[in-house]
Amino acid sequence: ETGVTQTPRHLVMGMTNKKSLKCEQHLGHNAMYWYKQSAKKPLELMFVYSLEERVENNSVPSRFSPECPNSSHLFLHLHTLQPEDSALYLCASSQDGTVSYNEQFFGPGTRLTVL
Amino acid sequence: GDSVTQMEGPVTLSEEAFLTINCTYTATGYPSLFWYVQYPGEGLQLLLKATKADDKGSNKGFEATYRKETTSFHLEKGSVQVSDSAVYFCALIGQGGSEKLVFGKGTKLTVNP
Numbered sequence: 001e002t003g004v005t006q007t008p009r010h011l012v013m014g015m016t017n018k019k020s021l022k023c024e025q026h027l028g029h030n031a032m033y034w035y036k037q038s039a040k041k042p043l044e045l046m047f048v049y050s051l052e053e054r055v056e057n058n059s060v061p062s063r064f065s066p067e068c069p070n071s072s073h074l075f076l077h078l079h080t081l082q083p084e085d086s087a088l089y090l091c092a093s094s095q096d097g098t099v100s101y102n103e104q105f106f107g108p109g110t111r112l113t114v115l
Numbered sequence: 116g117d118s119v120t121q122m123e124g125p126v127t128l129s130e131e132a133f134l135t136i137n138c139t140y141t142a143t144g145y146p147s148l149f150w151y152v153q154y155p156g157e158g159l160q161l162l163l164k165a166t167k168a169d170d171k172g173s174n175k176g177f178e179a180t181y182r183k184e185t186t187s188f189h190l191e192k193g194s195v196q197v198s199d200s201a202v203y204f205c206a207l208i209g210q211g212g213s214e215k216l217v218f219g220k221g222t223k224l225t226v227n228p
Contacts, residue, residue, distance in 0.1 A: 040220065041220065043218040045216075048215065056215070105161075106159040107158045
């Protein structure tokens with residue numbers, strides 16, 4: 001595998017379910033991100049991890065819980081979601097601190113539908 | 116705060132037509148500017164970038180010039196192909212590189228044969 005991979009690619013869940021999204025980067029990066037992409041809205045940054053520490057949380061509801069066990073893996077745990085949480089969830093990674101801008105590399109996303 | 120405004124889509128063109136997608140930004144100092152492309156069913160890919168005023172980013176026949184005086188970074192291609200059909204996102208990172216990417220809403224391009 002190369003680049004940034006995400007599983008599953010599609011997920012349908014009820015509002016009472018608990019599920020997790022997985023992201024893995026094979027680029028040797030030290031920062032990882034979760035974004036939410038909804039129709040007709042800009043990409044929304046949800047969480048940022050740098051060196052496995054959460055450095056930013058843009059006021060995301062607690063029903064979304066991230067986990068970064070190491071620099072290559074990032075999870076997004078989901079529970080008691082709402083239909084408006086249906087969206088494409090994108091993971092990205094970058095190498096912070098070594099260049100003047102942290103170019104981000106994106107995974108293909110998980111298309112989430114909440115019934 | 117920093118923001119990016121790009122033209123509303125969708126944009127529909129015939130093959131070999133000229134493409135322009137407008138992008139303007141609001142930011143302090145000298146941000147770095149990017150165009151990302153998202154093909155159907157895929158994640159975002161960096162298309163081109165420019166890190167200082169008057170720089171021209173180019174890739175796959177696409178070009179964009181960093182215009183500080185008009186705070187713009189318009190995307191252009193002289194002759195589009197069906198394979199260019201995708202959603203295009205303009206984005207910036209604030210000066211210093213310690214800020215995070217700020218994206219526009221995206222512009223969907225459809226190229227018909």
